[in-house]
Amino acid sequence: MVTAHSATQPSTTLYDCQDPPVLQNGFRNAISTTYNATVIYSCNNGYTMFGESSITCLDTGNWSELLVNCTINDIDECLKRNTCHYNANCTNTDGSFKCECQNGYRDQVGVGGQRCADVDECAFDGDFFCMHALNQTRVCVNIDGGYVCVCNKGLTGSKCETDIIECNDTTTCGPHADCTNTHGGYSCACPDGYPQGNSYLGCFDCQDPPVLQNVFRNATSTTYNATVIYSCNNGYTMFGENCITCLDTGNWSDMLFNCVIKDCQNPPVLQDGYQNATSTTYNSTVIYSCKPGYRMIGDNSITCLNTGTGANCW
Ligand SMILES: [Ca+2]
Ligand SMILES: [Ca+2]
Numbered sequence: 001m002v003t004a005h006s007a008t009q010p011s012t013t014l015y016d017c018q019d020p021p022v023l024q025n026g027f028r029n030a031i032s033t034t035y036n037a038t039v040i041y042s043c044n045n046g047y048t049m050f051g052e053s054s055i056t057c058l059d060t061g062n063w064s065e066l067l068v069n070c071t072i073n074d075i076d077e078c079l080k081r082n083t084c085h086y087n088a089n090c091t092n093t094d095g096s097f098k099c100e101c102q103n104g105y106r107d108q109v110g111v112g113g114q115r116c117a118d119v120d121e122c123a124f125d126g127d128f129f130c131m132h133a134l135n136q137t138r139v140c141v142n143i144d145g146g147y148v149c150v151c152n153k154g155l156t157g158s159k160c161e162t163d164i165i166e167c168n169d170t171t172t173c174g175p176h177a178d179c180t181n182t183h184g185g186y187s188c189a190c191p192d193g194y195p196q197g198n199s200y201l202g203c204f205d206c207q208d209p210p211v212l213q214n215v216f217r218n219a220t221s222t223t224y225n226a227t228v229i230y231s232c233n234n235g236y237t238m239f240g241e242n243c244i245t246c247l248d249t250g251n252w253s254d255m256l257f258n259c260v261i262k263d264c265q266n267p268p269v270l271q272d273g274y275q276n277a278t279s280t281t282y283n284s285t286v287i288y289s290c291k292p293g294y295r296m297i298g299d300n301s302i303t304c305l306n307t308g309t310g311a312n313c314w
Helices: 125-130
Strands: 026-029 038-043 047-051 054-056 068-072 088-093 096-101 105-107 116-118 139-143 146-150 178-182 185-189 196-198 202-204 215-218 227-232 236-240 243-245 257-261 273-275 285-290 301-303
Touching: 038 047, 096 105, 125 139, 125 146, 227 236
Parallel strands: none
Antiparallel strands: 026 038, 038 054, 047 068, 088 096, 105 116, 139 146, 178 185, 196 202, 215 227, 227 243, 236 257, 273 285, 285 301
């Protein structure tokens, strides 16, 4: 017997979650998209999977949440030789690397850091790289990876902008010379009192005044116009000018004096006695003795003193 079916038979519709989500840097294997279907994800070559590799079509008609990602397996290309040009810096990045020419080099073919050639800074019009406001003459010299500015004597700095303070070196001028700094140079001059010599080699005064026997000198200065006064030692008498002066020639003026030893001349005669004078000059001593039959009373000697001349000084 055939059972009659109701006109409104119940029907079922299978949930369909539709196209599953796309995984960046990966791919999926979806055979079915209906309820309870499972989609398996995999990562592209060179990537590593983190998380759940599958999703399921739920009874809500949606896929379960995709909880996976593919992370690149990075290789540090910069550790390998020849990744970049030898005049380039290599920077590793996730999954890649970057080459950049070092300062002073430029990639000639426009491929960053693969063909880095020296930049000729000196070829720029107007000597741009070595120019300075003072506009001194200068020379730009190109070198590999850079350039140098050759400065005029007396100047320094990357653009020759800095004066050298030559006077900081005490040997720049000669001894006793004054050093004066100027921009790009310096000068030396012999100061007052040191009139002689070459200021770049040394300036001189009259130096130590002459020393004489039996003469005392009083020298407090040896520079230009200084005076040295001489005195005779005890027992000597000065004749002439007693001083010399430091001239602008660097020499002392001539000595126009001499010291002559005092001479007491003939010693006094002792009545009824003798004397044995062998010398009559300063500090000489004369011994007296009595004729036979006479007796000496008092000191038997006299000495030539510094207090006078002739007979008065005995
Ligand atoms: Ca260069
Ligand atoms: Ca200077």
